[in-house]
Amino acid sequence: MTHHRYERHSMARTGWLRAAVLGANDGIVSTASLVIGVAAAGATHDAIMVAGVAGLVAGAMSMAAGEYVSVSSQSDAEHADLAIERRELATDAEAEHRELAAIYVGRGLDRGLADEVATQLMAHDALGAHARDELGIHELQRARPVQAALASAAAFAVGAALPLASAGIAPDRAVISVVALLSLLFLATLGGLAARAGGASLLRGAWRVTFWGALAMALTAAVGSLFGVMT
Ligand SMILES: [Zn+2]
Numbered sequence: 001m002t003h004h005r006y007e008r009h010s011m012a013r014t015g016w017l018r019a020a021v022l023g024a025n026d027g028i029v030s031t032a033s034l035v036i037g038v039a040a041a042g043a044t045h046d047a048i049m050v051a052g053v054a055g056l057v058a059g060a061m062s063m064a065a066g067e068y069v070s071v072s073s074q075s076d077a078e079h080a081d082l083a084i085e086r087r088e089l090a091t092d093a094e095a096e097h098r099e100l101a102a103i104y105v106g107r108g109l110d111r112g113l114a115d116e117v118a119t120q121l122m123a124h125d126a127l128g129a130h131a132r133d134e135l136g137i138h139e140l141q142r143a144r145p146v147q148a149a150l151a152s153a154a155a156f157a158v159g160a161a162l163p164l165a166s167a168g169i170a171p172d173r174a175v176i177s178v179v180a181l182l183s184l185l186f187l188a189t190l191g192g193l194a195a196r197a198g199g200a201s202l203l204r205g206a207w208r209v210t211f212w213g214a215l216a217m218a219l220t221a222a223v224g225s226l227f228g229v230m231t
Contacts, residue, residue: 018194018197019148023156026159027056027155027156027158028160028183028213029183029213030059031052031164034220037223038051039175040176040220040221041225041227045172049164052163059156059157059160061153063156064152065149067148067149067152068149071143071145071148071149078142081131082131082135096126097115097119100121101114101115104133159186162183166179166182176221180221184210184214187213188206188210191205191206191207191209192205
């Protein structure tokens with residue numbers, strides 16, 4: 001298999017894009033559904049906007065908190081693994097050398113070359129070589145809890161701002177239809193883009209997220225109108 005230096009693999013760019021699109025989708029679906037539910041209950045335009053803004057802030061904070069906690073535990077696990085590795089390198093470098101060479105033999109190098117590669121890489125940066133080739137911890141992909149939390153909250157907030165802006169510009173009697181239509185359009189666009197970026201079918205990507213978005217909005221509209229009837 002030949003690799004040309006200009007060849008771009010989708011893996012390299014989809015990681016953060018996928019997280020951003022998922023965050024934005026969450027923002028669109030949850031805020032559009034909230035706004036439609038409150039509108040269906042017969043609330044005033046101001047009350048709808050207050051509920052929408054509260055939903056945006058609450059959603060962004062919960063995304064940030066969830067992402068921070070999950071990435072922090074990943075970061076804790078990485079640190080614990082690296083501490084074990086550092087200790088093993090300090091107490092039994094020979095065994096660690098054998099282990100690393102065996103990994104390279106498993107990847108197709110012959111014994112002599114594998115030993116030589118392990119020797120040179122450990123001389124250069126023993127912990128880095130073991131972290132990368134034994135533990136699969138790559139510097140570029142290290143867990144960064146604060147960065148992940150901020151990115152996740154920002155993606156949600158951007159997504160949520162779309163149905164909120166739609167509700168803001170919609171005439172009072174058309175809030176539900178305007179928010180529903182525009183939000184489904186945003187979802188289809190994002191879903192298609194994310195699918196295309198991942199090398200998958202644009203239409204299938206768009207259809208999937210639009211279906212679930214429509215279902216969520218229909219359910220909250222039903223609940224909202226139920227409350228509207230009861231009050
Ligand atoms: Zn090791």
